[in-house]
Amino acid sequence: MWESVKEFASEFFVTGDPLIYGADVSIVLSMIAIVSVLTYFKKWGWLWREWLTTVDHKKIGIMYILASVLMLFRGGVDALLMRAQLAMPEMQFLSGDHYNQIFTTHGVIMILFMAMPLMFGLFNVIVPLQLGARDVAFPFLNALSFWLFFSGAMLFNLSFVIGGSPDAGWLAYPPYSELAFNPGPGQDFYIWGIQISGIGSLMTGINFIVTILKVRAPGMTLMKMPMFSWSVLSSCIAIVFAFPILTVTLALLFIDRYLGGHFFTLDGGGNPMMYINLIWMWGHPEVYIIVLPAFGIFSEIVATFSRKKLFGYKSMVFAMIIISVLSFLVWAHHFFTMGSGADVNAFFAVTTMLIAIPTGVKVFNWLFTMFRGKITFETPMLWTVGIIPNFVIGGMTGVLLSVAPADFQYHNSYFLVAHFHQVIIAGVVFGFFAGLYYWWPKIFGFKLNERIGRWAFWLWNIGFYLCFMPQYALGLMGMTRRLYTYGWDKGWFEMNLVSTIGAVIMGAAFLVQIWDIAHSIKHMKRDTTGDPWNARTLEWSIPSPAPFYNFAVMPQVTSQDDWHERKLRIEQGLEKPAKVELEPIHMPKNSGIPIVMSMFWFFVGFGLIFDWLWMAVPGFIGVIGCMVVHSFNYDTDYYVTVEEIKRTEAEAGRVIT
């Protein structure tokens, strides 16, 4: 008996690595800590009522952001481990196998479990407020999306300590990801972790398209809509077209692995190249899905901190739509070298280069918005300005990569690694940081400390350039991607060392940001205005943090940058602050179904990963059960009374008579 338990445990848990034992211990300790704190302060009921069952878009957004920061930490530790291994030739720190697992989990976590939820977090907290809406179109679905993302992410992260991590790269190319070469559960963790959270992303896409197209404040025509909302719309349209392809691709790989199918195997007539086409038909648009909202964020910030209307609004909208369409026509540039032939390569090279045009338009529009503006450099603006040179370099190296014949030199080299980190870190992640600094007061009701924020900004940027600029050169010198060790004879030592130092500085920058948050909470200065940056769009017209019903009275929109225009008119005495008529507000009720249903999904995934049908089947029945229960529930909303609205507004410092 004891022997078989021991044998099971040694297969089930990952053993034999001190790093992982350390992780085991810290996971158990933090679990114990969380449970005891919650129990000691009797917070379980509060946690359940206020957060776990909430359908409030602002709280869901905060949970997304929190989860994403945790994942940034995890992915960042992975990055530091890799850079430590590469700091010197002939390092013995990580084994080759371990290195494979780490670059795989790093890539997956950063893109799917860090960038995506950070983006969804910003969608959630801001878009309804910008639109002058009370909530997203489907609050229940929104909560379900979050919890699906969360279970998928947890499932994926578990692979580190249970069963073993995937090691076939962030896109899991077959035949290596097939059962024959990759039997362990790691690859199945990959499939189910991404699949479950991917379904959540797809639903978020649908939810926000409907919200933006149908739930705007009266008077807000599409051409008066703030630019961030436009960017969210274009990103969501891309989600709706791209994510079903991912769902299918992962399902096919699963069928191969679990049911003995032959989609991508080397035997039985399978075609591995088909996987590579499919995954990039999702994978390339995915990159634009995360970058488009960052474009929206820059547009808002540039206008606010230049005290000017955004230059070329219409061309911005147009550029975004073109980008989201073109992003579906370029996927093959990821495998120019894999024998598609000259004509095909030429087509994809040209479409790829075309994307540079609308992107260039946007950069020029931001510059023209700043031109002759009264610019101030608070942290959000600092990030935005800092990103522009990054984008220019990243864009140019991208065009270099898109020259098909030249790509035979760059393909899978460190040049590529430097390029995509330049656009993804310095475009997307820094862009989302800019958005976080900008909207932080709206979300939490106080500003972050400017001085510490500046430190973080400079550390991130210096670290970034130190880390990735040498990698361009390393790539040209022949260092390939996914390499875990190299010899002294290559002459790569110095630049790799610099690169690692840069990575460490970025790690420090992350810690400074955490310190910024802690410090600002401790010395909190409440924002009583609701509009600390003197901004232009509707979200700034209500108190910070926004009351749970957002707008006590629905705004009536008459122009672009409506809030800014209204402030001007009031200043010039052309308009008096409107007298308000309060009415009861219709709100959705909280629900426990999203979290419970996602837990069942977790069991489905976990059961299938370990081939435990006794767990997967009940899990599946639970999922269906939750849907049925929800379908029969007609009691999903309630009204907030006028007295409660008055009381809430008064607490936020606004007296409504």
Next chain:
Amino acid sequence: MANVNAGHHDHHPDQEELRTFAFWIYLMTDVILFATLFATYIVLQGSTDGGPGPKDLFQMNGIYASTFILLTSSFTSGLAILAMNKGNRLALMNWLGVTVFLGASFLFLEINEFMHLVSEGATISTSAFWTAFYTLVGTHGLHVALGLGWMIILIMQIAKRGITPVTKRKVNIISLFWHFLDVVWIFVFTIVYVMGVN
């Protein structure tokens, strides 16, 4: 409050209309899902790896029958909508019931067909062709099964609540879904079966 959607004159949008719109978008994602599956099927069409192919094993008579049954069920789901718009609750429930019965017959025939193919030695792991075949046709079958369960739940809700704006929207949506599955089946029928045996 029996029906929160009717009457109250606040500015928030009509929930039933929103849901219908969202369902159209969902259908678009399903179109892409099936398009991807069709693409893989077409790529792998000839990859029988020396094993049996469509010409050897497909039995078209059964396929004609199940095609006919599915098309009829699409028609009866249309009759259900007509009955609903006339406010005839009993007829609505009956037509939905007939649709469920026809859909279940379709599924029964499909499962039979699969069992027959397996007994002839064509399993999902026989060759890439059969993997693609079972995945594509099976995904359509799964959608049909889902639609059936959903329709049964709806019949129960109509029995309990009658024809309200909410149940009305739900019936409209399921019938949309059902027509959609019909269209997908026509593609399956042509691309997989008719082109497979010719």
